[in-house]
């Protein structure tokens with residue numbers, strides 16, 4: 363069956379939750395919350411990340427392109443407006459060379475353990491970019507790792523690989539850790555959205 367995608371939303375929450383539960387909460391209970399957390403929030407919400415993630419999804423404050431094979435979710439690419447994802451890795455180094463904050467960030471991927479190596483993450487990235495275009499577009503940053511030609515632990519690659527992002531049209535902007543890059547792309551709004559923006563003045 364060909365892959366399809368849908369945004370993470372209250373309607374797709376059950377499929378997302380099944381995938382996370384299949385992997386024991388991911389890293390013992392992350393629930394893809396770590397990039398959302400403001401300082402101090404991790405202590406306040408410790409052990410209750412499922413509840414926090416669901417509340418954010420219901421409030422429209424957690425975005426992802428969820429990949430489906432039939433009715434089952436097999437992976438996702440997390441993205442969101444910068445304020446929704448303040449907690450990026452190598453943040454100190456990132457802030458040293460920071461000019462203007464981007465409109466959007468792409469922070470995290472997770473693919474079903476049984477479905478890795480099939481291009482699901484690359485598909486999820488393309489779908490996340492489409493979601494951003496439909497939401498009005500703008501500047502987008504990712505923070506992938508450069509392991510070109512080498513294998514590494516899958517869990518080191520939760521922010522994706524440099525190759526994936528370059529294939530999706532992102533350009534290297536600056537290095538913020540030994541293998542970690544800031545990559546950027548300007549994503550235009552989809553035409554219908556651009557027309558709506560113009561007609562609203």
Ligand SMILES: CC(C)(COP(=O)(O)OP(=O)(O)OC[C@H]1O[C@@H](n2cnc3c(N)ncnc32)[C@H](O)[C@@H]1OP(=O)(O)O)[C@@H](O)C(=O)NCCC(=O)NCCS
Nearest residue numbers: 471472473478479480481482483484513514516519520525
């Ligand atoms: C890393 C991960 C997202 C890759 O997903 P995937 O669907 O297997 O990736 P794809 O098949 O689309 O491959 C994308 C690229 O990554 C490369 N890649 C994938 N796994 C790799 C690994 N372990 N080492 C090096 N490169 C790797 C592929 O070779 C491919 O490169 P190419 O574009 O140059 O051909 C997946 O293994 C995963 O979910 N890991 C766990 C991440 C995690 O812990 N997330 C939760 C954080 S809370």
